Amino acid sequence: MSSALDEDTQQTLAAGRETAGAMLRAAQKDLQKVFIVFLIGFLGTFYALRLYVWDFFKGITRAQMDAATEGVLEIIAQTPFDVILLQAKIGLVVGILMALPPFIYFARDALKERNAWPQSPVAPWKLLLIGLTMVVLFVLGVAYGYFVFFPFTFAFLAKNAFSAGFTPTYSIVKWAQFIFLLTLSFGLASQLPLAMTGLSYAEIVPYELFRDKWRHAVVGIFAFGALFTPPDPFTQIMWAVPVISLYAFSLYLAKVVVTAKRGSEKMDVKSTATAHWNVLAGIGVVGGLLVYAFYEYSGIQLANAGLGAIGSDYAFLAPESQLVLGAFVVSGALVGLLGGVAYFVYRDIERLERTEVGVGEPSKLDIGALSASGVRAAPPEAFAELDEDQAMGLASAAIDDGDTEKAQAILDRFDEAQGGEAAEEAADAPSEIEDRTTRAGGVFFDELTGGETDEDDIGGYYKDIAFIVDSLTSRAFWLVGWFMFVLATTFGWLYTGGIRDVYEDFLRRLPDVVTPEEVLNVVALHPMEALIFEVKFSTILAVLATLPLLAFFAWPALRDRSIVRQRRRTVFLWTGALAGGLLGGFALGYSYVAPGVITFLVEDAIAAEMIIAYRITNFFWLIFFTTAGIGLLADVPILMVLLNTAGVTYDTMRGRWREVTVLILALSAIFTPASITTMFMVTIPLMAAYGVGLGILFVITFGGRRNLAPARGTAE
Template sequence: MSSALDEDTRQTLDAGRETAGAMLRSAQKDLQKVFIVFLIGFLGTFYALQLWVWEFLKNVTRAQMEASTAQDVRFIAQTPFDVILLQGKISIVAGIIVALPIFVYFSRDALKARGMWPQSPVKPWKLALIGLMAAVLFFAGLVYGYSLFFPLMFKFLANNAISVGFSPRYSIVKWAQFIFLLTLSFGFAAQMPLAITGLSYSGIVKYETFRDKWRHAVVLIFVFGAFFSPPDPFTQIMWAVPLLVLYAASLYLAKVVVTAKRGSQQIDLGRTVRSQWNIVLGFAILFGGATNAFYSYGGLDYVNWALAYLNSTYRVVPLGQQLPYPAETTILIYSAAAGAVGLLLGLFYGIYRDIEATAGPQVRGQTGDPAAIDLTELDAAGVRAAPPEAFTGLTEEEAMGYASAAIDDGDNAKAQAILDRFDEAEESREEEPEEGNSVPGVDDDVGDRASRASGTLLEGLTDGERDEDDIGGYYKDVAFIVDSLRSRSFILVGWFMVVLAGTFAWLYSGGIGTIFDGFLAQMPAAFDIEQVNVITLHPVEALIFEVKFSTLIAAIATLPLLAFFAWPALRERNFVRGHRSVIFGWAAVLLGGLLGGLYLGYVYIAPTVISYLAADALAANVVISYQITDFFWLIFFTTAGIGILADIPVLMVLLNTVGLSYRRMRGRWREVTVAILTIAALFTPADIITMFMVTIPLMAAYATGIAVLFVLTLGGRRDLAPAPGTSDA
């Protein structure tokens, strides 16, 4: 196995093993103390989970639910060891986290010997301040999640499941993993101010990168929220808005500390208060006064009205019930707290103004050294007028980064100017060792260099061969077809997203319940469907199924359009023949087969199969609780799956009519099997048995298509249409 790794990777792994061994040897005499700390963390977490945490998490889950909904939500253990093993796993992780800092401290000698320990002494109060800030931010993230986000999210998920007739029976393992994943996401997200400030101050990531890439940060926050929150707009806004506020605050703090560092100025609080007292006091009065006015003039009533308008049952309790004091005293306390926050913010702003005023031009790197010019502060004309030294030290990645940032800001002229000046600097560096050593006819454009490099690499991989049976030939064919679709990608992606969004919206708004009720109506009259219960073991299980099902429908709906646009390229590469208008006839024939199979399965096959399986289980005197994903995938496979199986031989015959030979389809059965296995792994429940239950019928349908073509083509001696290029039809 080691021979498969390059030298650098092996050296890195060896260094890691040596460092770990040295740390263990260095801390060997103190391992007993480390183990005691681990044991304290383990036992404390184990008994906390057993005595308090589970009940607390259940209360959080049901906090915003109506009484009837909360009664329907149950927590189940699927195996006898679920609870105790889950407590053990969580406790082990907690013990390791608690003991890890102690272990690192006791192994500091080994880290110092390898230069992995800070060389300059760090004052203990600074470490304590950083640790306290991290703990406060983490706790603030948890408070927001547990007090507001989690209750509303679980209420929405439970109502969504119950409204279509499913029973929320959350597996304690999946439910706990989901909660702890979200807990960590909120806690770590709250560390954003500390992380961005630290990275900017240390120079690992420049402050300008965080500032210029704020659009990317906004997109990532919403994408992240789409994965970890339900799809209703209100919950996603609750997820995204706090993170956006944190990002903006982080940028401000990073700018303060970076400005202080670059200006080499010491922070003098006394000087700031004396020179900026009006700003500091103004912030305190503004925050305190705004808070007082909000509570005094009915702000809570407006908030509760907005929550009612959004169909939320959450309400802010009256002032007299928030603290054990009269309403007037509570307003004074809140106003004083807001004033203190405003005072701190005003102080931060005053410090920043002081530093920036005293640092002057040095902060922006514009004085003295031309190489220190900040290209992000220049426009296109400034880039072209800048001295060559500003571009001599740039790498190609840095130049492309500056150009990308300019394009993101909509300044294409500046991006082109940066690349032109970088190319000039590159030419100057190449000419310095030997004059006149340029290659005639070679353009130094970055894009052309990349293109030539990729072309050379491709030739090296394929040895210049273009035969369709080798890797190079296939690569060129696929690249040609994909390139022909590039101009149509917007239409393809747009159609895919429209179908996906429409299908998901229908399922999400009650379509999944319509399917379920309609299916139950087809069950035999003698079958007691009341004894069959469909449950959700994971809080977002129903939503995940809806997304997968919608994606599958969107992919099926996009295939005819994809084939229509790719047809000219397929014809040019001799894969098919004839005019692409045949796609419309194909779509009609395949849709007829799909709908026919769907009707047959929905009315006859699926009810017969499922009623037989359920009756067999009831005869054994067991309680039936089908998991929603397994039950609905079974419905899909026994309804729409029948249509898909019927369409496979039909599609193979249609492909043969346009020149895809019988021998080629028969010879590529291995590739077809791998493709079907991949699709089954992505779109079916995550177990091997189900994957093969899907793959085997599909391969049987493919074998049926081969048998049909064997008859129609006389054993491959005469295809329904000659191969492309062999006839002028």
């Protein structure tokens, strides 16, 4: 096994094992203390979950639900050990996290010997301030999730499932995992101000990068939110807007800190505050008066009326005493005072930095913050110390912002400062990169295919695929647009009641021996289970609807590479044949196969007087496999015959059965429930249909001796 790892990797692993062993030896005499901390965290979390946390979670889950939805919502344990094992797992994680800091502290001697401990002493108060800031930010992020985001999200998810005719019966394991995952995401997102400020201050990530790439950050935030929140716009906005606001605040804070560091040590915060004491005092007084006016002059009533208008049950409470009101007023004054100090410090430092740069240090000029005219007016020294990568980076950032004039000005000034050569090399860089990429790709495929590019090997297939994909590039807008249109239309229909209509219609088709009431209890064990099924089902239909359009656009390239020989109008024949097979199989399955399978499965449970409760995913995937699945099975032999008429020989399809099996397994893993059993239940029938198709082709092609495709050089 070790021979499979390179020397550097082996050395890194050995160093890691040695460091871990040294840390254990260094902390050996204090491991008892570490274990006590772990035990406190483990037991404290275990009993806190048991006594307080589950009730708290149930409260936030039901907080915004209407009476009908709240009445049917249940949190259940699927096995006798669910609750105790979940509490133990959570307690174990919390205990380990609590034990890590003291373990690292007691093992500091081993880390110092390996230069893995900070060499310069850090003031304890700074460490304490950083730690407290992390905790406060984490608590604020979690508080937003628990008191704003979760109530609305659970109300939306439960109502969506209930309105579709399903019972929101959440498994305590899946429900808790959903809550803890989103809690962690909010807690980590709240660390943005500290993380961005620290990275900018240490110049690990320049502040200018955070500033210039803010569009990418916004897209990334929405993409991350799409993965961990329900797919409706409202909850995604509720997740993304606070994080984007945090990013904007973090940019401001990082700018203050970086400007203070770069601008200089001459800046004295005390002097700045003293110079503006009267304005700061006024800001503090205004902040306190605003808080006082909110509580004393109908601010509470107006805020609560606004919350009620949007359907929220939350309400601001009046202070219990004048002492509490005074504390709120003082807090408002302090917040205003701190905001004023931050503003004046930032303004004075930025003014000092501009003065220093303008007088004697043009090399410190922030080129990225200048306009195109400012770049042309900047002194040459600002460009003299730039290297090629920095100049290209600034130009690329300007292009990303849509300012091509500024990008050209930066390259022109860099050209002047470097004597002309650097800009010429920078202009040639893209073509050189492209040439290197092409050569590297050629070498890779030459190595892969042994230098051969025969049409029957991997190199030939790669060229065919690359040619076809390149021909589809100009049609990507239509393909993506059609795919998204079908997906959005299908999802919208299911989301607005289509899934309930299908469910009720299917129940009416069941035989008399099975009454609808006996299978009516279809439950959602996960808060997002109904939505995930709707998204997956919509994606499958969108893929099926896009395949004919994809074939239509790709047909000329397929003919050019001699993969097919018929004309493009053949696509319509293919689409009709496959659609006919799909609809015919669907009608057969929906009318007879699916009701028969459900009846067979339910009869035994009814005879045993069991309570029947199907999961949404299992129930509807069973219906899908026994309806549309019959059509897909019927389409496999039809598609194989059509491919043979297009030029794919019987021998090729028989020889490539392994690749077909791998492709079907991959598609089953993506589009079916996350279960190995289900994956094989889909793959085996499809491969059986593939075998039937081979049998049909064997007969009609006389064992592959005469295929249905026209001879080469002819076309229909």
